[in-house]
Amino acid sequence: MTVHARTIPVLAEKDVVGQLRSLRAKQPVDFWAFYSSQLNGIVTDPSLMVLPFDDHIVHRGHGIFDTAAIVGGKIYDVDAHLDRFIKSAERSKLKLPCSREEMRDIIVQTAAASGRRDGSIRYWLSSGPGSLELTPAKNAEPGFFVMIFGGLTYPERYYTEGVRVMTTTYPIKAPLYAITKATNYLPNVLMQMEAKEKGFDNGVFIDENGNVGESSNMNVAFVTSGGVLLHPKFDHILSGCTSLRLLELARANQQRAGVAGVEVRDITVAEARASREMLQLGSSIKVAPVVQWDDQVIGDGKPGPVSKALLELLEEDMRSSDRLISIPY
Ligand SMILES: Cc1ncc(COP(=O)(O)O)c(C=O)c1O
Numbered sequence: 001m002t003v004h005a006r007t008i009p010v011l012a013e014k015d016v017v018g019q020l021r022s023l024r025a026k027q028p029v030d031f032w033a034f035y036s037s038q039l040n041g042i043v044t045d046p047s048l049m050v051l052p053f054d055d056h057i058v059h060r061g062h063g064i065f066d067t068a069a070i071v072g073g074k075i076y077d078v079d080a081h082l083d084r085f086i087k088s089a090e091r092s093k094l095k096l097p098c099s100r101e102e103m104r105d106i107i108v109q110t111a112a113a114s115g116r117r118d119g120s121i122r123y124w125l126s127s128g129p130g131s132l133e134l135t136p137a138k139n140a141e142p143g144f145f146v147m148i149f150g151g152l153t154y155p156e157r158y159y160t161e162g163v164r165v166m167t168t169t170y171p172i173k174a175p176l177y178a179i180t181k182a183t184n185y186l187p188n189v190l191m192q193m194e195a196k197e198k199g200f201d202n203g204v205f206i207d208e209n210g211n212v213g214e215s216s217n218m219n220v221a222f223v224t225s226g227g228v229l230l231h232p233k234f235d236h237i238l239s240g241c242t243s244l245r246l247l248e249l250a251r252a253n254q255q256r257a258g259v260a261g262v263e264v265r266d267i268t269v270a271e272a273r274a275s276r277e278m279l280q281l282g283s284s285i286k287v288a289p290v291v292q293w294d295d296q297v298i299g300d301g302k303p304g305p306v307s308k309a310l311l312e313l314l315e316e317d318m319r320s321s322d323r324l325i326s327i328p329y
Pocket residue numbers: 067188214215216217218219238239240241242243281282283284
């Protein structure tokens with residue numbers, strides 16, 4: 001006779017909703033509004049922000065995503081993020097659910113439904129539900145999901161004292177996967193976990209030629225002893241929208257940024273380690289100074305002037321550039 005430790009209930013619809021609610025009560029989240037093409041609408045109750053398990057984004061990782069920021073009631077640089085989203089979709093052989101304009105409109109409407117004036121937008125495209133196979137199910141419709149949430153936060157000390165990174169022991173993604181913002185973030189997750197376990201804040205991927213790659217969810221850049229802002233080429237790492245914009249801003253405002261020039265090229269580890277400043281750049285971290293890499297101090301071990309100037313340039317751009325669109329609350 002089989003002895004069960006506990007009899008597992010078979011749930012009715014109302015029990016499922018009740019369980020989803022108690023899960024959220026145990027673990028509150030800053031999720032404010034969620035659009036799902038599968039629900040054909042927006043929900044604001046986090047318990048209802050769910051996907052069918054058989055969607056291939058869940059069990060095969062066949063999906064992509066991107067992020068944009070809500071700043072003072074406006075969305076920043078959404079078109080650059082949508083361009084990258086569409087490129088990621090093409091590389092992943094994912095069908096778009098609707099036109100680019102419609103996706104943009106869904107993003108704006110979901111942001112409005114959240115009522116929030118500051119936060120983050122993350123949106124995903126999936127190959128859809130219908131089977132547990134590898135290739136999309138017959139008649140599968142792509143899923144489009146938009147989440148308006150509190151965003152990622154980092155400790156204040158990252159900016160006042162600086163970030164400490166280690167060279168990860170995990171291999172960098174092959175270029176095709178690194179340039180595609182797919183939901184497969186296993187190497188990135190493992191890199192960050194490894195760094196935290198070893199007492200660092202984050203990791204850095206190095207490619208097989210010994211050149212610097214990127215960090216877990218941000219790019220890295222350097223300031224040479226001659227004052228040149230150096231960024232790795234984007235052929236084997238994600239084309240960070242923040243990096244691309246900052247490279248433009250630094251080129252146009254060299255004096256204010258405190259740089260003597262801007263170069264995008266392969267950077268060897270030795271050259272990177274000899275830099276005066278090291279920076280992390282990304283939508284969530286914005287610009288953070290890196291003061292230690294493995295057992296080596298970068299520059300004088302304190303946050304440098306270029307990181308501060310670039311953060312100011314970016315924050316200004318996020319509040320008052322032509323890259324902002326209004327949210328119709
Ligand atoms: C792996 C990786 N590299 C770089 C970035 C920086 O990109 P962005 O500036 O568009 O946030 C991100 C974040 O999206 C990322 O996940």
